[in-house]
Amino acid sequence: MAGNTGQPGASVISRALALLNAFDERHRSLTLTELAERADLPPATAYRQIKELVDGGALVRNSNGEYMIGRMIWNLGLLAPVQTDLREVASPFLHDIYAATRATVHLAVREGDxxxxxDRLSGHASVPVVSKVGSTLPMHCTGVGKVLLAHAPADVYERAMTTLTRVTPFTITQPLRLNEQLSRVRRDGYATTIEEMTLGACSVAVPITVGTTVIAALGIVVPSLKRDRPRLTAALHVAAQGISRSMTAT
Incomplete structure (x- = not known):
């Protein structure tokens, strides 16, 4: 939640940003009162600002009278150069992997912690997952997240080690154990999860690099990795290398 946005000196833009930042993964829809509280704004001020955001398409009001992020915000996000270029370049590779496996395929980047x-491709035969395009999840319990955490800056890495929340009974919450796993990710070039984010779902993921920098992660979710991990890892590496070459050429 933003602080001091309710003070007289706060600008219109800072108040609008505070209202938009009131939404997160656990707060996808909010009432007027909740928005005002989370943005630290007087209800009357919040109401006026929310009305303008709704009129502009940044927020929408659902049938329950609660407010949600509007499509305009997502459309603007897609204009970010790295994400736009990456999604366009990676798209055919994701489709190739999905066509060969019929499993959920993920393309992900790190956003903060x-x-x-x-991007995500899935079908009726895919394992159910909680991820959605545009959503964020913890890094320590997802395959793509572990890849990105293994190559994250030191401050991000340190914060992650102090916030290892348990999502399922199999989520790794011991810093020493996770640190050992992430060391193997850097050494072996791939990460795995076994029911750490969703029961019945396992994943394997690899890094996508440009030069020596890991810019994204490519992953796949399946019911089990006992038999197919080498095959899936090899396919992901081939796709990741293709994406890396294409990104370097753009």
Missing amino acids: RVLYI
Whole structure:
């Protein structure tokens, strides 16, 4: 929640940003009162600002009278150069992997201390997952997240180690154990999860690099990795290398 936005000196833009930042993964829809409280704004001020955001398409009001992020915000996000170029370049590779496996395929980047899903392919035969395009999840319990955390800046890495929340009974919450896993990710070039984010779902993911920098992660979610992990890892590496070459050429 933003502080001091209710003070007389706060600008219109800072108040609008505070209202938009009131939404997160756990707060996808909010009432007027909740928005005002989370943005630290007087209800009357929040109401006027929200009305303008709704009129402009930045917010929408659902049938329950609660407010949600509007499509305009997502459309603007897609204009970010790295994400736009990356999604366009990676798209055919994601489709190739999905066509060969019929499993959920993820393309993700790091956003702050979380993993942001910028593309996903899945079908009726895919394992159910909680990820959605545009959503964020913890890094320590997702395959793509572990790849990104293994190559994250030191301050991000340190914060993550102090906030290892348990999502399922199999989520790794011991810093030493996770640190060992992330060391193997850097050494072996791939990460795995076993029911750490969703029961019945396992994943394997690899990094996408440009030069020596890991810019994203490519992953796949399946019911089990006992038999197919080498095959899936090899396919992901081939796709990641293709995406890396294409990104370098753009």
